[in-house]
Amino acid sequence: MPTENLPTPLPANVPVCPVRGSVIYPTMVQHIDASRALSIQAIEAAMSGEKVILIVSQRDKDVDDPQGSDLYDVGTACNVLRVRKNPDGTVQMLVAATSRARVTRYTRGDYLKADIVPLPTETGDPVELQALTRELREKFEVVAAGGKVSAESVQAIQGKDNPGEMADHIAFNLDFKLEDKQAILEATRVTDRIRRVLTLLDTEQEVQAVQARIRAQVKEEIDKNQREYYLREQMKVIQKELQGGEEGEEGDEAEQFRAKIDALGLKPEVKKEIDREVGRLARMHPDAAEASVIRTYLTWITELPWNVRSEDRLDVPEAAKILDEDHYGLEKVKDRVLEFLAVRRLRKERAERGEIEASEVNKGPILVFTGPPGVGKTSIAQSIAKALGRKYVRIALGGARDESDIRGHRRTYIGAMPGRIIQGMRTAATKNPVILLDEVDKLGSSYQGDPSAALLEVLDPAQNQHFTDHYLGVAFDLSEVMFIATANYPEQIPAALMDRMEVIDFSSYIEQEKLEIAKRYLLPRQLVQNGLKENQISFTDAALERLISHYTREAGVRNLEREIGTVARKVARRIATGEVKRVKVTDKELDRYLGQSRYQPESEAREDMVGVSTGMFYTPVGGDILFVETSVMPGKGGLVLTGQLGDVMKESARAALTYAKSNAGRFHLDRDKIDNSEIHIHVPAGAIPKEGPSAGGAIATSLISALSGVPARRDVAMTGEITLTGRYLPIGGLKEKVLGARRAGIRHIIMPKANEADLRDIPLHLRSSMRFHPCETVDEVLDVALVGGLGALERGTDAPAGVTPPAPKRKSTRRAPGASA
Template sequence: MNNPNDLFKHLSLSDISDFENIELIPIGAEGLENNDKMSVLSDELPILPIRNIVLFPGMVIPITVSRQKSVRLVKKAYKGDRTIGVLVQANNSKEEPQPDDLYKVGTVAHIVKMFVLPGGNTTIIVQGRKRFEVREFIKTDPNLIAKVNYLEDNFPKKLNKENKALVSTLKESALKILNLNPEIPREAQIALDNIDSSAFLVHFLSSNINAELKDKQELLETLDGIEQATHLLEYMMKEIQHLELKREIQSKASSDIDQQQRDYYIRQQIKVLQEELGVESPEQELDGLRAKGAKKKWSKEVNDFFLKELSKLQRTNAMSGEYPMLMNFVELLVDLPWSEYTKDHFDLVKAKKILDADHFGLEKVKERIIEYLAVLKMKGDMKAPILCLYGPPGVGKTSLGKSVAKALGRKYVRMALGGLRDEAEIRGHRKTYIGAMPGKVIQNIKKSGSSNPVFILDEIDKVGSDHRGDPSSALLEVLDPEQNNSFMDNYLEVEFDLSRVMFIATANNLDTIHPALRDRMEIIEVSGYTMEEKVQIAKKHLLPKQKKEHGLDKADFSMTDAAIQKVVEGYTRESGVRKLEQELGKVVRKITKSIAIGEEYPHKLQATDVVRLLGQENFENDSYESNEYAGVVTGLAWTPVGGDILFIETLLNRGKGQLTLSGQLGDVMKESAMAALSFLKAHADLLDIDYRIFDQYNLHIHVPAGAVPKDGPSAGITMLTAIASALTQRRVKLNLAMTGEITLRGKVLPVGGIKEKILAAKRAGIKEIILCHKNKKDIEEIEPRYITDLNFYYVENAMEVLTLALLHEKVKNPVNFVLQDEAKPNSSVAV
């Protein structure tokens, strides 16, 4: 049998928790001497041989059973009355013992719990009941069975003064041993204090005394309780003398060992323990770091810095709090990819195929990347440009970075900058701070394992700032090709070359980017997709991806172009394709469900099937309104999710020349309205407008969808045309929309978001569009097939706009202006 303490090395938590449910026979304060009344015991007992431990009456101990005969015995007993006889094996052999190998006096045990351990061994929790003596062994197979005589304890029920003193001395000696031996848990004292029975105290101390096995067996065989207590006290006094001598020797030895020797001794012990556990010692770790450093391709300056830090680490006590911080720093130095570069691929044809396969459209962006590869191929080396992909959400800016990395054969890392407010996230913390670490730039370079990865700076327009510094300013050094070859991280304290990293930033809005930061980047606009492009992207990329993610094959179903177009028009309103992918995912889930439960479903989805699967359409395209009313003009607007059309409504009523603006307009839009009105007042004669109208009629300009904030200069010429139409009561040209900024001199200025605005106009059925002549280059960048059936008018001043937009025909039932003559207030004239 193994040491009983081994039980707790193998039991799981669930097994140990089962101890709460163990039912013990109440042997102790009142019943140890009369425990034979608890149950009738047979004179024939199955015998369990044990090693290394002696079971005393009343004691509860664990026993691990490993021999096959013993395992069969305890399992059989556990199913029966759970009573066995426990005899100690005189020798320590692991072989099956013979009757002559066993002592003849043992203890009857009651099995209170049995555990089957993972290794195949069986552990039982037993409680000793009373002693017995073997008369003869009557059976040895399949297990030992003996005829026994039960032995009665002879312990006085009432103690005289001498016996009371003996018991008191036993308890005091036990407490002294507890104080002298720190390895004994303090809970043992609580157990001693709770023992009231003198007989149980003697058995308890006999079981736990540090004595030889034969001495404990001798105590078990001593039936006279007072005699047993006397022998027990002798053993306890020897143990006390031994512990006191040990403490005295330790005290003398410790006074002769100085602090340095003590530390050396402890370090040697730790080293031995680490070797036993298979853990590298500090010296081995330092040797490993030194070997790694010798292989690094770093400069002499960095190498000297590394050796200096390594020397500092070697001088530091491994048990001090500073050691792990120095270790982390030195490990960072050797883990960084100093001058380790991946080889760029210069197969431009293959690179173009990768970009075309991963992204439909985006010709300008892909062309710029191919140009970069071409220069790199011809020159062999160049400072990496800082590209900034600017456009609405969902157009593929971030995923484009993965395709660039694939085309170049470089590693890919991405850093999200949205909501970043702490400058230390870029530059790192100084090592003097608790919990210091390098900035995310260095962390991602380490993660990539290369000094020239494609590094995506996602959402650079959403970087914030607060009392912890300005991350945008910290990014200046990272993104400046003239400075980033010597980037200094506060934690690293040594320069790191970022000039070979290809940084690609993404942004939705350029206005919120720090001006100096924006100046360091090459802005490439990634505009929204046309209807045709979205259909192709859905067919080639989004739908196959969703089928694969939902466990469907290509042949399970397909969608016609009309069905995809219905999803785009009726359920999404965006420049990108993120929402389109979500809606296609809904369609695929519906089909997946039908396949899974065996329902009928269309194998080729039409537009009507889309409505049935997705429900009623979420959006309706804004349609052009007729020109029956004066003062209503269609404008074009840019929104974060793409282009849209808006209507400017103008109304005149009798008053004192007040201007009212409504529709939740921003300051820039209000200023455009005032500039347009001022221009018309200055040039009223050219449009046959009676100047008295401006003083005697109030002007109200409204932009519908009042709950949506609107701002920007793009509605300048639209407001000019609307006001002029209201003042002249002339019709506006049919199927016409416009966008452009206006000045007080009547000059028309260019605006942005042209592609998105043109797509919105086409969706609304508009045929003619007025733009600033400087926006002609934006139209030329759009593929001709996407702008068929659209006529563009390029203008330079406001009068050209009005000439194109206003017809000479007046609206039906025009307003009859009644104006007061300034010289004769009581007279009036109709205009």
């Protein structure tokens, strides 16, 4: 029998490189990418030996670690021309296939090796071979005209003179099944090989004819403008032509997405855009990189709550009960929430009667809770969601510096995701949740954009019904969401953003409120966290009061809870070791568990003193009193200020000195003595910076007391700003300042008359135990603050030190509304 060529001499034993889903034929030069360890080691063995390797196809491409039984018995022997290692650890090999080879035995070590024998190629009958070759050329031309093979490959195949090589190259370039390609490789007789290829070409030609007929049928039935519908109909005709054949996996997936999207009830303009993406997925190969991107996008679309709502619970008394159970105090906040519920209920009733549009029911203000840390801003938002019966989502914005944190990334970026708002909506799974934007004052900005600017659309009721996330690319309605923001420092919120929100201020807790919060919430929670029962540990009220005043200094209750937890842990240790069975913690035993007191609250002066007045100050952790001391010494004149005073306090001191000089005659002050003395004003606690205008009244009282020799009353504390003409101007933080003064034992408070309305914020039991003196001028302040009042100055005589006469019955000492002596 004549042969086409003699087999190439081969080594008896060669390394094996398994490949998946493809077959390589002799005379071909191909790149092969290897990522598996056994393939890489086989390539290295070939390079270190005779540079001959056997390329064999796997029977099952899903097997990652193939044995000899997983491979075909016939492969292609190849010379390794070049090997390149990639940075990711994979290897790319360029091989020249030389001949077919049959494996007689596989052996497995670190890699596969095979004993092989070359397969001779028989040409067959020459006349038959010539006829088959001519038929092969003609059929290939017909199939190639269908566009299945590139023009370069068609030209190369048609230029082959060797019939066996032509059959091999046609089999390689057309999309035949692996089993068919392997059968062509195993055919040693060229005529048999060509017959197999002709059979496959006949099948391919019939498939192309069916496709052409399907296109013609669909084109007649479907309107040209309905492109997406046309593609779906084409798939149906394909199914009919195949007579029950299984639909491709990508078709199933696209139809599943289409069914889910139809059930969402999207707006027409949104659905049109989403359907376009579904159509792209249906036309795309499922393993394509773009298909994965579209699949993820459609998953996000189908998981968003486009029309899913939770039913609002608009029972105002029940909501009030829930808020009272979860939080003590915060009356203003609770009132505002209940007002919101009442308005929502009335709107809903009007909408049911057809008096207003249904869309008007869900519109509402954007609330921003401002106040110091630990006062319950975040937790009250949870209670609001609970009272409304809505889902609750918290979005932490502290440190966010990228606009894409809010609006998301465009899908062109690798790893793109929606912004935090859309992520929160998916988490809530309802269209009307309560979303807390926590720490909105701590948003940053960078070259990547300003996230606070992106929030403008989110928080604007007139715009957020068309909020467009960069990732989604379609409008999503946020108008039914109840947004609540929190901030420690409202002045750090951009003005444009602040304009869209309604501010609700959280003030510091007074000691009585902290005591009740500790007893109702903090102590039970810490008992559970530290494994204690109620009968194993108890705190006296005195212990909790001392814990609040001597071990914590804060506006909220976070540190208070930590200290309670510290005591509970130490008690738990004593109980666990059998030292005690139960413990009652008293105020005297706190030192045993927590050490010495960390803070000593300021207390009023022991006696009335010349040149020493009592002021009040406010910090984010509460209010307290401070003393202003003035000393007059012989010198060249001048004003010395110490105590780390800020610029505003220094200006207040200069204004007080100017006021004293301009009224020296009326107050019987020696003008020459003032000009020839060095006046030193000091505010103790020099390590603590002090700033603000509200110490003006205290500085003026201390200065005039030192210059006149009239003592200042020790039981009077004051706050207010002064002017050169003697006006007494309003200040802020009156409630916190009064609480600090009362803690120090002060009974009389001097305050600007313009701040009388702020007295309503002070608890009634405090107003009833203190006396408030609203003043409009510095004269009225001095009338109350100095021993003997303004008369002592005007007479130029000193009142006896240590004596505190009752306040004179002047206009300045009238009782404030709601206050009692």
